[in-house]
Amino acid sequence: MVKPQKKRSLVDKVRKSKTSAEIKNNPFEVKINRKKFEVLGRKSKHDVGLPGVSRSKAINKRKDTLLKEHQNKHKSNKFIDRRFGEYDTNMDPEDKILERFSMERQKQHDKKDMFNLNEEEELTHYGQSLAEMEKFNDLMDSDSEPDEKGLLSAELTRSHFGGGGGLLRKKAGDDKGGAPRAKSRQELIEELIQKSKLQKRERQVQKEETFELTEKLDKDWKSIQTLLANKPSKAERDELQPEKPKVQLDEYDMMVRELGFEMKAAPSEKLKTPEELAREERERLQRLEADRLRRMLGDAVESAPKAPAHLSADDLNDGFILDKDDKKPLSYKDGKWLSGEGEDKGDEGDDEGEDEEGGEEEEEEEEEDEEEDDGEGVAVGDDDEDGDEEEDEEADSHSDLDSEQESGEEAEIMEEEEEEEEAAPGVILTEEELKAQQEAAKSELPYTFTAPENQGEFVALLKGHSPDHQCVILARTQKCNHPSLAVGNKLKLQKLFGFLLEYMGDLACSSPPELGTIDKLIPQLYDMGQMFPDAASKALRSALADASHGMEEDLEGSGRSPFPSLDMLVYLKVVALLFPTSDYRHPVTTPALLFICQSLSKCPVTSLQDVTSGLVLCCLALEYVSLSKRLLPELLNFLCGILHLAVPDKTSTGYSVVPPFKHAGKHSDLLLLSEPQSSATWTNHTLPLALTQHLELTDNLHRDHHRMTCLSTCLDLVKHCCVLYKDSASFTALFQPIHTLLSKHLPLQTHPEVLQELKTEILAAVDGAPRSHNPLVFEKQKPIPLRMFTPKIVEVLDYGKRRGNTKEQKESERTKHKYKKEFKGALREIRKDNRFMAREKLQETMSRDSERKRKVKELYGSLGTQEGEWKALRRRKK
């Protein structure tokens, strides 16, 4: 076993002596890993191996580390070589030596030379020994050329850049001369400094002189330059620069812009014929209707949220046009008045209007004059400040219809209003009466209003005026505070909506309810709603939430809740007017409908007034669903309950009433006629809405009449429902209770014929409805497509990598793989280590044995020789 070891060491020796290139080229060293086939794009690192080299490397390494460790195993002391870089294999031996040397020097320097004045060190300049530089002292480095051109004397150069060389040489020269040192080092330096200062000074003086000379030359040139040519010099131009452009740019730019903005004789848009207008209007409505239908079906509500068309600036203008029939002539003054002054002036005007109602005409004229003056003033001011803008405005004024929304300029608005005023009379002429009325209104109402800040102010504003005047006031307030006029106006008008709504509620609550006024105010409310949908929806929603919450609290407290009062009914109607009721889901109308149904199903009917309120609610509910034809179970329940109130025999069966109605009880005879003959004097008429608020019926006859009216209303509503739900799959089931009730338990013999007719109509409608339906089946599902046999083509971009996993999975797989590799490698290494150690140990024991053998042999040998010698001696003795 010793042999191979020796051999190997021989091999190593050989290897070491050879260069790596030699080894690599040696066919006996190289082991080629033959590949069965080439894989394109794969880089292989291991096609050629040098097993011998790597093995010997590994063995050497083990010898250095493992073997050493083994040898020092049970030894307590250890030799550590602390020389620099002794154990650093990366360093070159030369480097090591160099480092060691420099460290040694450093050490020496630090300690010994700290206070050593006579430096033993060699002085250097740019790493060159000064002593060496001495040899070629006149050699000038081209890089170190001095800054000052032509001012350098050889001496200075030498003294500056020769380092200590010059001095040394001098010294050397002195030394050579054998004279003793004349000047000390200090003196020498001082001298040098003085010299350089002097030279600096000289240079400065020279520079100044040059400058003066140039200046003088320039002046002279200037004086003759004008003679040379009329052309302005550059300097002159520079001087004139600050003043000139103002004049020049102005004229020039104005010219250019004038040209640019000049009205080109563009063809104006053709005047539309009435047919065209009608067609456009129809198209618009069709578009809106289609949109409504889409929302009603509710499928695309989320997918396509669109901004309401009216929000565009054009529509803001529409807001003006909408109330043109009665407000146009006034707007002229409003606009004019406002454009000059603003809010403060507006207040003033308000006061004036109130003070001097008689001299209104003159006042107007005055105002106009003032107005014009103001306008001019403004224009002049504009001129002063900025001519360009003035130009712009003029240009705009030609086409203001297109661009009015863009400009917040007051003057412009004024002009706009003028235009409108010009257009308005043509529209209004047809309605002479209305105009006369407006004239009257004009004569007593002020023209500007500040937007009220709270409900009290708002009520004060409208109080005491006729409904028409209230409309005018509102319109003017809106116009005075149009959002385009000032920043805060939008907020003010949004508040105005809330005030108006509340005011309507108050009107409805007053006694007697001023429904006529409310009716007049509706267009105003609608316009504002169109302007500010968010504010409108917020106000109405909060009203609904309050009412609903109040009802909930009542129900929890006392278990019963009164029917909503008239103001709430008005609000509900307003909701239907301002917002589309047919939407699948709408932030306002859906809660409103919920509230109606809540009222119909929770509020117990205890009086004729309740019956009336309930019927109004039913009407509202029916209106809400008239387009969408949605099912309202509460409505049918309520109508059935109302009819039940008129049934004489409460023990009847076959139908059941739903709470809040009871089959029999205290208030279950509300609609029973007290005197049958009263039906003779009854005539059908519409019920006043006000009855939901105050219902005082003194005698039986009136009460009976009211009962019959309610009953007829109720039957009419049932009829409407029949029409509405006739396509429903469970029509018969829906109307079964009403049908049973009408056909079996409500004779109506004593009632007027109108009611009986209604009843027969309803019965016919219910009976005539189709009773049979197709059984339910699931919607047909789309067939699952068959499996195709065309290969699925997946583009692979990174070959050789695992695919189809998520990032984490890939990562974990990679880690696992790495771990496995490392683990295997470690195992292999350990095995090799063990093998190495075993070998070493064996070698150790063998060497020990052989040593022993050798010694034993030696001993035997010596003994043998001894023996031999002894024998020989004995033989000799013999």
Added chain:
Amino acid sequence: MAPAKKRNVCSKTTSANAAKKAKIDPSLQVQQIIDSRKNANDVFDVLDCLQSEKEKEVISAINACCNLFVALLERKDLFIGKLIDEEAMLTGEHNAQDKYSMFMRHRYNDCVETLLEHLVHKSYGVKECALVALMKLAAAEGQYPLEDLDWSEHVSFPRTLILGVVGRLLSKAEDNTMLISRFTEYLEMVDVRYYVMSSVRENVGSVMVKSKGEVIPVYQNNVFTLVSSIIMPSQESELTNFMVKQKDKHSEWKAAKLNEHKRSFERMWLGFLKNKLPSNMYKKILVILHDSILPNMSNPTLMIDFLTAAYDVGGAISLLALNGLFILIHHHNLDYPDFYKKLYNLLEPSVFHVKYRARFFHLANLFLSSTHLPVYLVAAFAKRLARLALTAPPESLLMVLPFIYNLIRRHPSCRVLVHRPTTADESCEDPYLMDEEDPILSHALESSLWEIKTLQSHYHPDVTRVALKINKPLSVPEEDIDELLEITNFELMERDLKATKNVPLEFEPAKKLLQGGGGILATCFWSFSRRSAADAS
């Protein structure tokens, strides 16, 4: 007893104040009586004070009496044993000590009598004070018994006193809710509770016999208030708080055993319930029945009569009785014939509107959760619920539609109700008979749930969304009904009000209040003012 003591302290000071105005100061006199026997006759003055007209005087006198007799009881100055008549006492041969104690015992009896009468006093202050005093006396009497214990087997407890108090509390003429709730704090004591329970039973028995089974709403209300405020312990170890400590025989004392308590509780309730009750009383009892009465009875099955009777009443009461019945069926092996048939008949339009809707549907869900129910039954339930859903409010619909879907999911053979492909093209009338009481004969399985189809056009978008689910095969996992049970209309509304997306607007310009919506409001019925109405007429 802590609050009572505190009260006593306060009232002492008040009585001291009152004494300044009153000519005779009861507390001073009481002190004198206690100090010396010579002043024994002053006790009459104090007792007179009890009858006074003025509330303050009465209250101070009550407190004084209470102090006096508690002190006397502690000193054992009251006669112990069988008491003889006052006349007999005068004539009989007795030593002075006996005479004094007999005299005082008689006064004690008088005092108790008066205090009991004060329990029906018109002023609440007096009533409360008398109650407190009586309970203190009861405690003292329990501690220092007035009966001879040597020969009697039973334990010492002032039973007659408690019986008297209970009798006055359960007034036939007056609503004593306040006083009873004050009395509730004494019921925390185990022995008081035990004897009150038995006293209530005796009292109810005697009163009801007198009234011959007629309904006495006020009395029954009082009984219910008292009885429902009894909180039973759940474990024997909780029986620790006694008013009277028994020196010996404690372990044999009935009041110290949970089983005896339960038995007594049960007898009290049964005694109360076997009489005719007003209908709102039924509701109240049924609401608390399942969690505070049934678990505390030693034999809950005895309630079966009451529950069956309640179940047969109909309406909301039946719905409520369902809960108790469920517990009996579930835990006590009750076999109830035609249970499902009755449940089926409970389904009426009103179930969606009553207060107990959530409870009812919770139970119904439990009853119908078995997958072993016959298909015809489940189909009948589903169909009936669907039919009733046509009259239900949206919050109920959101609950009942998933309920129906769950039924169909549990019983796949019910799927024909929403999917009948074989006869898809032949239209037919609805074979379901709504009026049939027996689910077998209702032909529900031959029908389809057209009602849900109708509800697909319900006005509330959420309902529509849920109803649309029958257009496709139902998903396999059941929906959890429990979260849907408690939805209220207001919650639905809030949900919609919260949505603040852009608001679509009506494009048709509004000119008048009564326009639009098909003109139903305007053209058909309503006008603005009386004037137009008058014109029309």
